[in-house]
Amino acid sequence: MPAMIVVVMGPAGSGKTTLTASLGKWIEENQGYSVGYINLDPGAETLPYKPDFDVRDWFTVEDIMVKEGLGPNGAMIRASELLAERRSELRRIVRNIRKEVVIVDTPGQSEIFIFRPAGPAITSTLRWIAPTIGVYLVDPTITPIISEATTSLLMGLIIQLRLDIPVVPAVTKADIVRVEFGETLAIGLEKVRDLALKELGGALKEIIPRLIDLMIEYLPSVRLVTISAKTGEGLEELYQLIYETYCSCGDLT
Numbered sequence: 001m002p003a004m005i006v007v008v009m010g011p012a013g014s015g016k017t018t019l020t021a022s023l024g025k026w027i028e029e030n031q032g033y034s035v036g037y038i039n040l041d042p043g044a045e046t047l048p049y050k051p052d053f054d055v056r057d058w059f060t061v062e063d064i065m066v067k068e069g070l071g072p073n074g075a076m077i078r079a080s081e082l083l084a085e086r087r088s089e090l091r092r093i094v095r096n097i098r099k100e101v102v103i104v105d106t107p108g109q110s111e112i113f114i115f116r117p118a119g120p121a122i123t124s125t126l127r128w129i130a131p132t133i134g135v136y137l138v139d140p141t142i143t144p145i146i147s148e149a150t151t152s153l154l155m156g157l158i159i160q161l162r163l164d165i166p167v168v169p170a171v172t173k174a175d176i177v178r179v180e181f182g183e184t185l186a187i188g189l190e191k192v193r194d195l196a197l198k199e200l201g202g203a204l205k206e207i208i209p210r211l212i213d214l215m216i217e218y219l220p221s222v223r224l225v226t227i228s229a230k231t232g233e234g235l236e237e238l239y240q241l242i243y244e245t246y247c248s249c250g251d252l253t
Contacts, residue, residue: 001095002036002102002130004246007123009159010137012108015172017041018229019137020105021048026235027101036099040122041107042079043072051105052097053090055083076109080118087125094129102130114159123163133245134159134167135238154211168241170234171226 006023008016024035036052043061047054059082064075083090094102104126106113113119126132136156156169193212197205225241227234 002097003100004242005094005102005104005126005130005132006242007104007106007126007132007134007163007165008137009106009110009114009134010172011110011139014137014139015229016108016110016137017044017105018048019135019172019227020103022229022232023235023238024049024101024103026232027239030236031239033100034098036097036102038094038097038102038104040083040113041105042083043076043108044105047105049105052099052102053093055079058082058086073109076107076112077116080107080112080116084118084121087121090122091125091129094126114162120163123165127165131246132165133242134163134165135242136167136169138169138171140171140173166245168225168238168245170238170241173228 008020008023010016020037024037027033028035037049039047039051039054039056042055042059042064044056059079061072061075061079064070064078064082065072068075068078070078113122123132123134136159138155156167160167193209197209225234225237227238229235
């Protein structure tokens with residue numbers, strides 16, 4: 001039975017599957033722990049890792065589309081429902097994985113996993129097996145740095161409340177997007193708020209500082225790591241954050 005479970009989440013194209021493989025390899029090579037892999041994406045075409053459990057052995061998006069006459073989005077939603085219905089089987093399978101760390105690769109459409117009933121049902125199931133930590137991937141190519149710095153922490157807090165597991169945010173694609181993202185948050189949320197007031201316009205100039213004030217009051221301090229699943233940059237720091245969260249003895253500042 002695993003000692004720790006890591007659930008990788010993030011928007012489509014943020015690199016969840018690639019990180020699952022590279023983080024698992026890094027842990028095995030640098031920490032000496034055995035790593036198991038779970039694929040919960042029924043729409044995945046190929047995987048860069050060998051899964052110990054693959055939801056596609058139960059059903060695929062294409063199968064559901066054909067059998068139930070649904071489009072791609074409807075089939076993904078239906079797949080999440082089917083997965084939740086079989087969570088007892090999933091629990092038994094995961095308990096029998098003889099690896100010290102298990103990494104869970106979630107569906108490409110993260111909103112289906114996070115905001116529909118299946119996500120909380122699955123994380124609740126995993127928590128019964130071992131301490132479960134979420135990693136939320138922030139894609140710096142989606143939105144400007146200041147607003148993304150704020151929304152990434154806010155999204156991490158929302159996911160933590162929704163799935164009832166601690167969440168570590170991480171900025172991906174450090175190998176192709178050279179932005180000082182982590183350093184922006186490292187200077188402190190108060191200074192990020194000041195930058196937002198100077199650099200943003202329109203509604204964002206009003207909304208972002210207010211959100212930052214809210215997080216200053218309610219969100220525990222956390223350092224945001226910048227990683228590259230392709231080059232391995234930042235994986236050590238990401239693992240340290242995950243481990244600190246796992247053992248509940250680290251100061252996430």
